[in-house]
Amino acid sequence: MNEIIAIAGSTWKNVLRLKVVYFLVFCVWVLVTSALNYDVLSLGLHKELLVDASLLLNTIAGVLVIISLTFEIPKELKEGVASTMLSKPLGRTHYLIGKLVGYVVVGVIVCSLIALGSFFIFKISFSEPIGMIMLQSQIMVILSLIPMAALAVLFSIALPEIVAPIVTVLVVWFAHSSAALFNIPVVYGGIIPDLDLFNFKADAVYNTAITWNYVILVALWGIAYALFATALASLIFSRKDIR
Amino acid sequence: MGAEIVIQTENLTKVYKRLFKAGKKALDNLTISVPKGAVYGFLGPNGAGKTTTIKILMDLIKSTGGTAYVLGKPSYDVEIKERIGFLPDSPAFSPQLTAYEFLNICGKLLKIPSAERGPRIEMVLETVKMAPHMREKIGSFSRGMLQRIGVAQAILNQPDLLILDEPLLGLDPYGRQEFKQIILTQQARGASVFFSSHILSDVEEICDHVAILNKGKLLCAGRLNKLLGASGFTAIIPPNNDEVLKELITMAAKTSRKEDGAWILTFPADDEIRGKVDAVVSKSSDKINVTAAYEKLEDFFFRTLKEDNKQ
Numbered sequence: 332m333n334e335i336i337a338i339a340g341s342t343w344k345n346v347l348r349l350k351v352v353y354f355l356v357f358c359v360w361v362l363v364t365s366a367l368n369y370d371v372l373s374l375g376l377h378k379e380l381l382v383d384a385s386l387l388l389n390t391i392a393g394v395l396v397i398i399s400l401t402f403e404i405p406k407e408l409k410e411g412v413a414s415t416m417l418s419k420p421l422g423r424t425h426y427l428i429g430k431l432v433g434y435v436v437v438g439v440i441v442c443s444l445i446a447l448g449s450f451f452i453f454k455i456s457f458s459e460p461i462g463m464i465m466l467q468s469q470i471m472v473i474l475s476l477i478p479m480a481a482l483a484v485l486f487s488i489a490l491p492e493i494v495a496p497i498v499t500v501l502v503v504w505f506a507h508s509s510a511a512l513f514n515i516p517v518v519y520g521g522i523i524p525d526l527d528l529f530n531f532k533a534d535a536v537y538n539t540a541i542t543w544n545y546v547i548l549v550a551l552w553g554i555a556y557a558l559f560a561t562a563l564a565s566l567i568f569s570r571k572d573i574r
Numbered sequence: 575m576g577a578e579i580v581i582q583t584e585n586l587t588k589v590y591k592r593l594f595k596a597g598k599k600a601l602d603n604l605t606i607s608v609p610k611g612a613v614y615g616f617l618g619p620n621g622a623g624k625t626t627t628i629k630i631l632m633d634l635i636k637s638t639g640g641t642a643y644v645l646g647k648p649s650y651d652v653e654i655k656e657r658i659g660f661l662p663d664s665p666a667f668s669p670q671l672t673a674y675e676f677l678n679i680c681g682k683l684l685k686i687p688s689a690e691r692g693p694r695i696e697m698v699l700e701t702v703k704m705a706p707h708m709r710e711k712i713g714s715f716s717r718g719m720l721q722r723i724g725v726a727q728a729i730l731n732q733p734d735l736l737i738l739d740e741p742l743l744g745l746d747p748y749g750r751q752e753f754k755q756i757i758l759t760q761q762a763r764g765a766s767v768f769f770s771s772h773i774l775s776d777v778e779e780i781c782d783h784v785a786i787l788n789k790g791k792l793l794c795a796g797r798l799n800k801l802l803g804a805s806g807f808t809a810i811i812p813p814n815n816d817e818v819l820k821e822l823i824t825m826a827a828k829t830s831r832k833e834d835g836a837w838i839l840t841f842p843a844d845d846e847i848r849g850k851v852d853a854v855v856s857k858s859s860d861k862i863n864v865t866a867a868y869e870k871l872e873d874f875f876f877r878t879l880k881e882d883n884k885q
Contacts, residue, residue, distance in 0.1 A: 337682040341668055341675075348670040410666040415727065418632050418660035419683035422652050572590075573634040 334421045338429025343436045346399070355395065356441055359388045360448040367456055378457055379536045382465060385449035386532045389442050389472045394503055396438040397476060400483040401499045404430055405492040414573055424565040427488070431480050431561060438476040442469070462538055467546055468531035474550045475529035479503055481557035482524070485564040488571065524556045580645055580735050580766040581608035581631060587639035588626050588790075600626040602790040603640065608768050608783070613761050615777035615798075616770040617875060618787035624770040625663055627787070628739045631768075632660050645735055656684060659733035663740045663770075665724030669713030673704060673723055676712055677730060684731040698726040701756060717744040725756060736760055738769035742776055754780050778871040786875060788882045802868040809851060809864045811837040818862065821854045840867055 346352065366381040373380050407413040417426060446469035450461050482502055486495045506526040528549045534541055588601040601623045608614045618624050629635040630642050633650045642649040645657055667676050674695060681691040699705040702722040707715070712723065721744045728736060736757075742750050750773070757767050757780055771777050777784065778798070785795035794801060806827065811819045813835030823829060825847050826839035841847050855862045869877075 333685075334683055337679050341671060341679045344675065345668040345670040411662050411664055412666050412668060414629075414632075414634050414662045415660075415665060415667060415724075416683070417634060418655060418658070418662070419680060420652050420655040420685065421683050570636065572636060573629070 334425045335429045335432060338416065338421070338426055339432035339436060342403075342430055342433025343440075346403075346434070346437045347440065352396075352437070352441060355392055356444045356448070359392050359445045360452070362388055363445075363449050364452050367452075378453075381449075381453060381456065382536050383532055385445070385453075386468055386472060386535060389445045389449070389469065390475070390507070392445055393438050393442050393472060393476050394479065394500075396441050397434060397479045397483045397503070398496050398499055400430065400434045400480060401487040401496040403434075404484065404487040405495065408573055409492070417573065423568045424561075427484055427561060427564055427568060431484050431557070434483070435476050435480050438480065439473055442473045442476065446472070462535075464531065464535050464538055464540060467541060467543075468535035470546065471529040471531050471549065474546075474553055475526050477550075478524045478526065478553045478556040478560070479506075481560035481564075482506075485560045485567075488564045488568045524553075528552065578610045579607050579643075580610050580612075581606065581614075581768055582643040583627070583631075583640065585640035586627065586630060586637055586642055588623070588630065588635065589638045600790050601630070601637070604787070604790070604792050605640075606785050606792060606795050608766060610766050611761065611764065612783045613757060613767045613781045614769070615781035615784040616768060616787070617772075617774070617777060617784055618770075619879065621789075622787040623790040624787060625739055626790075628737055628768075628770060631737055632658075656731065657734045659728035659731060659736045659765075661721075661724045661728045661736075661738040661741050663743070665720050667712045667720070667723065667727075670711060672709050672711055673699065673715075673726075674708040676723065677727060680727045680730055686731065694730060695726075698730050701729065702726045703752065718746060718749055721745055722749070725753065729756070729760065732763070732765075733760075734765055736765055736767045736769070738767065740771060741769055742771055742773050750776060774872045774875055784871070786878050788879055791882075793878050793882050798871070799868065802871060802874050806841050806843045806867045807848065807851075807864055808838055808840045808867045809855065809862055811839065811862060812860045815858065815860050815862075818854055818858045818860070822851060825850060 363381060363385045366384040367377055369380055370377040404413075413426065417423065449469070450465070453459070453465075454461065483495075483499050486499045486502070489495075490498055502523055503526070506524050507530070509523075509525045509527040531541060533539070584605050586601055586604040587599070589597040589599050591597050604623070604627060616624050616627070626635060630637045631644055631649050632655075633652075644651075645654050647654040671679070677695045677698070678691060681695060686694060696705065696708070699708050702725050704719065704722050704726060707719065712720070715723065721741070725741065728738065741757075742753060745753055754776060757769075761767055781798055783796065784798050784801060786793045809822060810832075811822065819837055819839075822839055823837075825841060827842050828840040830838045832838060841851060851864065855864055
C-alpha cells in the first residue's frame with residue numbers, strides 16, 4: 332500500500348505543478364460563465380444552460396486529465412523513469428495502480444475546482460441555493476474518472492504510444508454515448524463501460540431527485556470495472572519488456 | 575548456488591521478437607558469476623547485450639531462456655531489490671519533483687524508516703556533491719547532474735549489490751574521479767559492484783573482475799590480472815648505471831626512458847631471458863626493480879574482439 336501511495340504521490344505532485352492544469356480550470360470557469368450571455372438566445376433558459384455547460388465542460392476537463400495519462404505512462408516507460416522506479420521493491424501492478432490513483436487524484440482536484448467555481452458562478456448569478464442534484468451530478472462526473480483512468484492505463488500499456496490516446500478518446504466517447512448507441516448491446520455488455528450511468532445532466536438541469544443509493548451503486552460499478560481493466564493491464568504489463 | 579556469488583546467470587538468452595522478421599538474438603547462452611565483494615566490469619561494444627543483461631538482472635526485461643539469480647534469489651523477486659542499487663544507462667526522473675522529493679519517494683519505496691530517511695538523503699546528496707541543489711527541480715538539471723542524482727538513488731539504501739549501466743557516461747573528468755571513489759567506498763563498505771562501461775582505462779583502474787561480451791556472447795570472464803596475464807616483465811635501470819644497461823638492453827623487446835633518466839626495459843616472457851636478467855640484476859650494486867608486465871585492458875579488449883570478429 333505504501334508503494335502505491337508513493338507512486339501516486341509522485342504522480343500528482345508532478346502533474347499538479349504543471350501550469351497548464353490551472354489554465355484548463357480557468358478556461359472552464361470562463362466558458363461556464365459565458366453561458367450567462369445566452370439568456371435571449373436560449374429563451375431565458377440560461378440557468379439550465381449554465382448547469383448543463385458546467386457538467387459537460389467538467390466531464391471534458393476530466394477526460395483531458397485522464398487522456399494525459401495515456402501520454403504519461405508510455406513517456407515514463409520510454410524515458411526510463413519507470414525503469415528507475417521499478418528497480419526498487421515495487422511490483423508492476425503497484426506501479427500501475429499508483430499511476431491510476433495519482434491521475435484520479437489530479438482529476439478529482441481539477442473537477443472539484445471546476446465544480447466549486449461553477450457553484451460560485453451559479454450562486455452569484457441567480458442567488459439560488461445549490462440543489463442536492465447539482466452536487467450529486469458533479470460527484471458523478473468525478474466518480475466517472477475512476478473507470479476512465481483504468482481504461483487509459485489499460486490502453487497505454489496494451490497499445491503503441493501513438494495509438495493509445497486515440498483509442499482511449501474513442502472508447503471514452505462511445506462509453507459516454509451508450510444512451511444514443513444503445514443498439515450495440517454486445518459492445519456495452521462489459522467490454523466498454525457504460526459511462527452514461529454517471530450522466531445526471533438532465534436530472535440536474537430539471538432538478539429531478541436521485542437517491543444516494545443509486546449514486547453509491549454506480550460508484551461501486553465504476554470501481555469494479557476499474558479493477559477489471561487494471562487487472563487486465565497488469566497481466567499485460569507483467570509480460571512486457573521495459574527497454 | 576554458493577553463498578559467495580552475488581550474480582549468477584546460466585545460459586541466459588534473450589531473443590527480441592520482431593514483426594514480419596526473424597527474432598533478434600541479443601543474448602546467447604550467457605553464463606557468468608560475480609563473486610561477493612568484487613568490482614566487476616561488464617564490457618563490450620554497442621549492441622553486445624550489456625544493457626539487456628543488466629535489465630534482465632533487474633527484471634525489467636524478461637529472458638527467453640536460461641536463469642538469472644541475484645543475491646541468491648531469482649531476478650524476478652521483488653523483495654530482493656531492497657538490497658540492490660541500480661543506475662540505468664540514461665537516468666530520467668519526474669522533472670517537476672525536486673531532488674529531495676524524488677529521493678524521498680525512492681526512500682519510501684526502499685522502506686527506509688521516515689526518521690532515518692531525511693538524514694540519509696542529505697548524506698547521499700552530499701556524497702554526490704548535489705546537496706546545494708536538493709530543493710531544485712530535476713527538470714532543470716544537466717546530464718551530469720542527473721547522473722549524480724542517479725548515483726544518489728542507487729546508494730540510498732546502502733545496497734549489498736550495485737548494478738550500474740554506463741555510470742561514467744556524461745560525467746566530466748572530476749565527476750568520473752569522484753564516481754570511481756564512490757565505487758571503491760561502496761566496495762570497502764562490503765558491497766559488490768557490477769557495472770558496464772566503455773571507458774576501459776577507468777575499468778582497468780577500479781575493477782578486479784571483468785567480462786567481455788560481443789554480439790550477445792561471452793568472450794571471456796574472470797579476474798582482471800589473470801585475464802590480462804603476464805606478457806613479459808620489466809626492469810627499471812637507474813640513471814648512470816650504464817654497465818647493467820649495456821648487458822640487458824640487447825635482450826629487451828622494448829625500451830623507454832623516464833624523465834629522471836632511468837631506463838624501462840621490457841622483456842618477453844621467456845624463462846631463459848628471465849634467468850639472465852636476474853643474474854645481471856643480482857650482481858648490480860643499484861636496486862633494480864623487476865616486475866611482471868601486464869597487457870593493457872584496452873589492448874586485450876580490442877585483441878579479444880578482433881579474434882572473435884574474425885571467426
